[in-house]
Amino acid sequence: xxxxISIDCMGGDHGPAVTVPAAISFANHxxxxxxxxxxxxxxxxxxxxxxxxxxxxxxxxxxASEVITMDDSLEVALRxxxxxxxxxxITLVKEGRTQACVSAGNTGALMAVSRYVLKTIPGVDRPAxxxxxxxxxxxxxxxLDLGANVDCEPQHLHQFAVMGSALVAATEGRSKPxxxxxxxxEEDIKGNDLVKRTAELLRADHAKGIxxxxxxxxxxxxxxxxxxxxxxxxxxxxxxxxxSEGLGRFFKATLTTEFKSSLWNMLGALIARRALRSxxxxxxxxxxxxxxxxxxxxxxxKSHGSADAxxxxxxxxxxFDAANHDLLSRISATIAELMPHPEIPVSGTETAxxx
Amino acid sequence: xxxxISIDCMGGDHGPAVTVPAAISFANHxxxxxxxxxxxxxxxxxxxxxxxxxxxxxxxxxxASEVITMDDSLEVALRxxxxxxxxxxITLVKEGRTQACVSAGNTGALMAVSRYVLKTIPGVDRPAxxxxxxxxxxxxxxxLDLGANVDCEPQHLHQFAVMGSALVAATEGRSKPxxxxxxxxEEDIKGNDLVKRTAELLRADHAKGIxxxxxxxxxxxxxxxxxxxxxxxxxxxxxxxxxSEGLGRFFKATLTTEFKSSLWNMLGALIARRALRSxxxxxxxxxxxxxxxxxxxxxxxKSHGSADAxxxxxxxxxxFDAANHDLLSRISATIAELMPHPEIPVSGTETAxxx
Numbered sequence: 001x002x003x004x005i006s007i008d009c010m011g012g013d014h015g016p017a018v019t020v021p022a023a024i025s026f027a028n029h030x031x032x033x034x035x036x037x038x039x040x041x042x043x044x045x046x047x048x049x050x051x052x053x054x055x056x057x058x059x060x061x062x063x064a065s066e067v068i069t070m071d072d073s074l075e076v077a078l079r080x081x082x083x084x085x086x087x088x089x090i091t092l093v094k095e096g097r098t099q100a101c102v103s104a105g106n107t108g109a110l111m112a113v114s115r116y117v118l119k120t121i122p123g124v125d126r127p128a129x130x131x132x133x134x135x136x137x138x139x140x141x142x143x144l145d146l147g148a149n150v151d152c153e154p155q156h157l158h159q160f161a162v163m164g165s166a167l168v169a170a171t172e173g174r175s176k177p178x179x180x181x182x183x184x185x186e187e188d189i190k191g192n193d194l195v196k197r198t199a200e201l202l203r204a205d206h207a208k209g210i211x212x213x214x215x216x217x218x219x220x221x222x223x224x225x226x227x228x229x230x231x232x233x234x235x236x237x238x239x240x241x242x243x244s245e246g247l248g249r250f251f252k253a254t255l256t257t258e259f260k261s262s263l264w265n266m267l268g269a270l271i272a273r274r275a276l277r278s279x280x281x282x283x284x285x286x287x288x289x290x291x292x293x294x295x296x297x298x299x300x301x302k303s304h305g306s307a308d309a310x311x312x313x314x315x316x317x318x319x320f321d322a323a324n325h326d327l328l329s330r331i332s333a334t335i336a337e338l339m340p341h342p343e344i345p346v347s348g349t350e351t352a353x354x355x
Numbered sequence: 356x357x358x359x360i361s362i363d364c365m366g367g368d369h370g371p372a373v374t375v376p377a378a379i380s381f382a383n384h385x386x387x388x389x390x391x392x393x394x395x396x397x398x399x400x401x402x403x404x405x406x407x408x409x410x411x412x413x414x415x416x417x418x419a420s421e422v423i424t425m426d427d428s429l430e431v432a433l434r435x436x437x438x439x440x441x442x443x444x445i446t447l448v449k450e451g452r453t454q455a456c457v458s459a460g461n462t463g464a465l466m467a468v469s470r471y472v473l474k475t476i477p478g479v480d481r482p483a484x485x486x487x488x489x490x491x492x493x494x495x496x497x498x499l500d501l502g503a504n505v506d507c508e509p510q511h512l513h514q515f516a517v518m519g520s521a522l523v524a525a526t527e528g529r530s531k532p533x534x535x536x537x538x539x540x541e542e543d544i545k546g547n548d549l550v551k552r553t554a555e556l557l558r559a560d561h562a563k564g565i566x567x568x569x570x571x572x573x574x575x576x577x578x579x580x581x582x583x584x585x586x587x588x589x590x591x592x593x594x595x596x597x598x599s600e601g602l603g604r605f606f607k608a609t610l611t612t613e614f615k616s617s618l619w620n621m622l623g624a625l626i627a628r629r630a631l632r633s634x635x636x637x638x639x640x641x642x643x644x645x646x647x648x649x650x651x652x653x654x655x656x657k658s659h660g661s662a663d664a665x666x667x668x669x670x671x672x673x674x675f676d677a678a679n680h681d682l683l684s685r686i687s688a689t690i691a692e693l694m695p696h697p698e699i700p701v702s703g704t705e706t707a708x709x710x
Contacts, residue, residue, distance in 0.1 A: 136605055147539050150547040184502050184593040192505040192590045219594040220601030235547045236591055238539040239574040243595045244602050246575030250491055251606050254637050258630035265630035272623020275613035282609055 002034050003323045005100050005316060006092040009039035010067040010085040012104025013306045019104065020047035022312035026320075027058045033320055034058045036098055039067070039085035064088040068109050070305070077109035078116055086110060090117045093298040099323035100299035102290075102315050110302055111148050111293060118298040123335050126152075127295035128160045129234070129302065130167060131241070132288045135225030142168055142177075143222060143230045146291060147238035154197040157181070157231055161202055163294040164229040165211055166334035170327050172228070180217030180227035182236060190216060194233065248283060286311030290318035299328055357389050358678045359453040360671060361444040364394035365422040367459025367660045367667070371395075374459065375402035377667035381675075382413045388675055389413045391453055394440035395422070419443040423464050425660070432464035433471055441465060445472045448653040454678035455654035457645075457670050465657055466503050466648060473653040478690050481507075482650035483515045484589070484657065485522060486596070487643045490580030497523055497532075498577060498585045501646060502593035509552040512536070512586055516557055518649040519584040520566055521689035525682050527583070535572030535582035537591060545571060549588065603638060645670030647677065654683055 009019040016039065023035045037044050041063040048054040048061075066081040081087065086105045092098040094117050103110050111127065120127055130144035144160050145152075161179050168177040181199055183191040188199065199216065206213035214227045219240065222230050232240070259269040259276075269276060281287070289311040293300040299322050303315035322328075364374040371394065378390045392399050396418040403409040403416075419440040423432045432439065441460045447453040449472050458465050466482065475482055485499035499515050500507075516534045523532035536554055538546040543554065554571065561568035569582045574595065577585055587595070614624040614631075624631060636642070644666040648655040654677050658670035677683075 134605075136608060150539055182594055184505055184590055195590075219597030219599070220604070222598055223601035223605040232594070235539055235550075236594055239537055239587075239591055240595055240598045242574030243577055243599060244574070246578035247599050247602055249575070250489075250578040251603075251638065253491060254634050258633045258637075259627060261630060261633075265627045268623045268625070268627020268630065270623070271626060272614060272620045275616060275620035275623065278613045278616075279609050282613075283606065 002032055003100075003320055004034045004036065004098040005102060005319050005323070006036045006038055006062070006089040006098040007316070008086045008089040008101065008103035008105055009037045009044050010064075010105075011110075011305075012303060012312070014308075015039075015067075016043050016047040018307065018309050018312050020044060021051055022309040022316060023059060024048070024051050024053045024056065025309065026313050026316045027056060030317075030320060031058075032324075034060075035316070036060055036062050036089075036092060038062045038064050038089040038092070040065070062088065062092070068105055068113075070106050072106065072109060074108060074112045077106070078112055084113075087113050087117065090114055090298070090300060093300070094118055100301065100319040102301045102303060102312075102319050104303035104305050104307060104312065104315070106305075107147060107302060110300065114293055114296050114298070114300045118296045118300070120295050121297055121332050121335055124159055124163065124295035126156050126159070127293050128163060129237075129291050130164060130294050131291035133222055133241075133244075134283065134288060135223050137225035139172065139225065139228070140288065141222050141225055141230055142228060143232070143237060143241070144294065145232065145234040145237050146241050147234045148293070149234040150238075151235075152194060152233040154194060154201055157194070157198040157233060158201040158205075159295070161205075161211060161213070161229070161231045162335055163331065164231060166331040167292065167294060167327070168228050169334060170330035171322065171325055174228060176212040177228035178212050178214040179229045179231060180214045180221060182222075182230050182232035182240075183216035183218065185218065186216050188216070198231075251283075252280075287314060290315030292318070292322065294331065297328075297332075299323055357387055358455075358675055359389045359391065360674050360678070361391045361393055361417070361447040361453040361456045362671070363441045363444040363456065363458035363460055364392045364399050365419075365440040365460075366465075367658060367662065368425075369661075369663075370422075371398050371402040373662065373664050373667050375399060376406060377664040377671060378414060379403070379406050379408045379411065380664065381668050381671045382411060385672075385675060386413075387679075389415075390671070391415055391417050391444075391447060393417045393419050393444040393447070395420070417443065417447070423460055423468075425461050427461065427464060429463055429467045432461070433467055439468075442468050442472065445469055445653070445655060448655070449473055455656065455674040457656045457658060457667075457674050459658035459660050459662060459667065459670070461660075462502060462657060465655065469648055469651050469653070469655045473651045473655070475650050476652055476687050476690055479514055479518065479650035481511050481514070482648050483518060484592075484646050485519060485649050486646035488577055488596075488599070489638065489643060490578050492580035494527065494580065494583070495643065496577050496580055496585055497583060498587070498592060498596070499649065500587065500589040500592050501596050502589045503648070504589040505593075506590075507549060507588040509549060509556055512549070512553040512588060513556040513560075514650070516560075516566060516568070516584070516586045517690055518686065519586060521686040522647065522649060522682070523583050524689060525685035526677065526680055529583060531567040532583035533567050533569040534584045534586060535569045535576060537577075537585050537587035537595075538571035538573065540573065541571050543571070553586075606638075607635070641666030642669060645673035647673070649686065652683075652687075654678055
C-alpha cells in the first residue's frame with residue numbers, strides 16, 4: 001500500500017536545500033511512499049532539477065504561495081498566511097490526500113496551525129510533542145511534552161501519559177509500556193505541586209490496571225532508559241532536551257579538539273576511526289529527529305529546524321512508519337479506551353486556538 | 356591565615372571511606388587549612404589510622420553521636436537527631452569555630468538544618484543551591500537553583516539572580532556578571548508565567564543598572580557559556596543537572612564500549628590515550644563538585660552524595676576558597692546593596708523550618 005506524505009518544503013533553517021534532497025532520498029529508498037512537496041513551485045522545481053529528480057514518479061509539487069518564518073507570530077501564522085506551505089501541507093492531511101505531514105518550521109506555529117486545521121482527538125485537551133531519546137538500553141526513551149505546553153495542570157500531564165502509552169503500544173508493540181513521571185527524586189513526597197498531584201492520578205490508573213505507572217524518575221533516568229516513557233510539562237521537557245543537545249555538541253567539540261591536538265592523537269583517532277564513527281553514530285541526534293505532535297486528528301511530525309538532509313529524512317521515515325502502523329486510529333482507540341473523562345472542559349486559550 | 360573547615364564525615368554514599376582520605380589529601384596540599392572531622396570518633400580514627408594520619412597536625416576529630424541517613428525525613432533531621440554529624444558540623448560554623456562546612460549528606464536535610472542553625476541573610480527568603488557547570492568557554496557557568504526550591508515565585512528567582520551575581524562578583528572578580536533566565540526560547544513572549552514575571556523584575560533592575568540581565572537563555576546556553584549565571588527554579592535546575600549527569604555517563608559508557616570493541620580500536624585508544632584522558636578530565640563531573648548553599652549566614656558546601664575522594668576534595672577546596680575570599684561578607688554586602696525590598700514576608704513553610 002502506498003503511503004502519501006506532505007512535506008512542508010519551506011520550513012526550517014535551510015528550507016528546500018535540505019527538505020527536497022531528503023525527500024528525493026527517502027522516495028528512492030522507500031518504493032511504497034509518495035511525497036507531495038509543498039511550497040514555492042519555482043524554488044522546489046529548481047531544487048529537484050539540481051538533483052535531476054524533476055521527473056521522479058513518486059514526487060510531486062503542490063504550490064503554496066506563502067512561507068511562515070521563524071519570527072512570525074502565531075497570529076500571522078494562523079490568520080494572515082492562509083496559503084503558507086505549512087498550512088497547506090497540514091490541510092492535505094485534513095482532506096485525506098496525505099496520511100501524514102512533516103515540517104521543520106517554527107514549533108509554536110506548527111502546533112497552532114495543526115490544532116486549528118486538524119482539531120484534537122476527543123478526550124485530549126492539549127496536544128503534546130513527543131520525541132525519542134537514545135539511552136543505555138536497546139530501546140529509546142519516549143519523552144513528552146517537549147514544549148507545546150509550558151503551563152500545565154495535572155490532568156494535562158495525565159493525558160500526556162495516556163497518549164505516550166498509546167504511541168509506544170502502537171509503534172513498539174509493547175502493550176503496557178512503563179511510564180515515569182519526571183521529578184527531583186524518587187520518593188512520593190518529592191517534587192512540586194504539579195507532579196505530586198499528577199502522581200495521584202497516575203497511581204489511581206495504575207491501581208485500576210489502566211496504565212503501567214512506574215513512579216517518579218529523575219533526569220538521569222531519561223538516558224538510563226529506566227522507563228519506556230518519561231512524562232513532564234513542556235517547560236521542563238524543552239529545557240532538558242535543549243540542555244542535552246548542548247551537552248552533546250560540547251562533548252563532540254571536546255573530542256574533536258583533543259584528537260586533533262597532536263599528530264600522535266590524530267594517529268590514534270585514525271586507527272580507532274571505526275570506534276569513533278560508531279560513537280558518533282550512536283549519539284547522533286539526527287537519528288532521533290522527528291517528533292510527533294500527539295493528540296491531533298491527523299499525523300504531524302516536526303523535524304528539528306537545523307536538521308540536515310540526513311536528519312530530515314529520519315523525520316520523514318518516522319511519519320511514514322506511523323502512517324504505516326495506522327498510528328492515528330490506534331492512538332484514538334487507546335485514548336477512547338483509557339481516558340476516563342473525555343469531557344474535561346477546554347480552557348479559554350485552547351478554545352481560542354481551536355475555533 | 357589559617358582557614359578552618361568542618362567536615363561532615365558521615366554524610367554521602369561512602370561516608371568516612373571517602374571523606375577522611377579527601378580531608379587528609381586536602382590538608383596535605385593546603386598548609387593554610389585546618390580541618391575538623393565531625394562524626395563517630397571511633398570510625399573516623401580507624402580511617403585516619405588506615406592512612407597513617409592519626410597524628411596529622413591540622414586534622415582533629417569532633418565527636419558527634421548520630422548520623423543522618425539518606426532516608427531520614429526532614430522531621431528526623433531537624434528535631435530528633437540533634438547530635439548528628441551534619442548538624443554539629445554546621446553548628447561549628449554558627450559558633451565561629453570554623454569558617455565553612457562541607458557535607459555530602461541528604462540535600463534536603465542539609466538545607467533544612469543549615470537554615471535552622473544558621474538562618475538566612477537579611478533580604479533572602481529562600482537559600483538556593485548553586486553549582487559550577489563546565490562549558491565551551493574558559494569560565495564555567497554558575498547555575499541556580501538546583502533543587503532547594505521546587506515551587507518558586509518570581510521574587511525568589513529574582514533573589515537567586517542577585518545572590519548568583521554576588522557570588523560570581525566575589526569569587527571570579529567580575530563586577531557585573533551576565534545573568535540569563537532559563538526559558539524555552541529567547542523572545543520575551545516565550546515561557547511560562549513564572550519566568551515571564553521574573554523577567555519583568557530582572558529587566559527593571561537592568562534598566563536601573565543594578566543587575567546585568569542578558570535576557571532569556573535556553574538549555575543549550577548552559578553548555579555554551581552564553582551567560583555567567585543561569586537562573587531557574589529548583590525543579591527545572593535539578594532535572595536539567597541530573598539529565599546532564601546521566602547523559603555524561605551515557606557518553607562515557609558508549610566511548611568505553613566502542614574503544615574496547617576490537618584490538619584495533621584498543622590500539623587506537625592506547626595511542627591516543629592522552630587525548631582520551633584529557634577529554635575525560637575536561638568533562639569529569641568530580642572537578643565541578645561542591646555546590647554552594649547561598650543565602651545563609653554561614654558558608655555551607657554540598658558534595659555530590661556519590662563523589663569519590665577526588666571529587667570530595669574539590670568540594671573542600673571550594674569551601675576553602677570561598678572562606679579565603681571572605682565570600683560571606685561580600686555576598687551579604689552585595690545583597691544589602693542590591694536587594695531593594697529586604698522585608699518580603701517569609702511563607703508559612705519556611706517559617707516552620709526557620710523557627
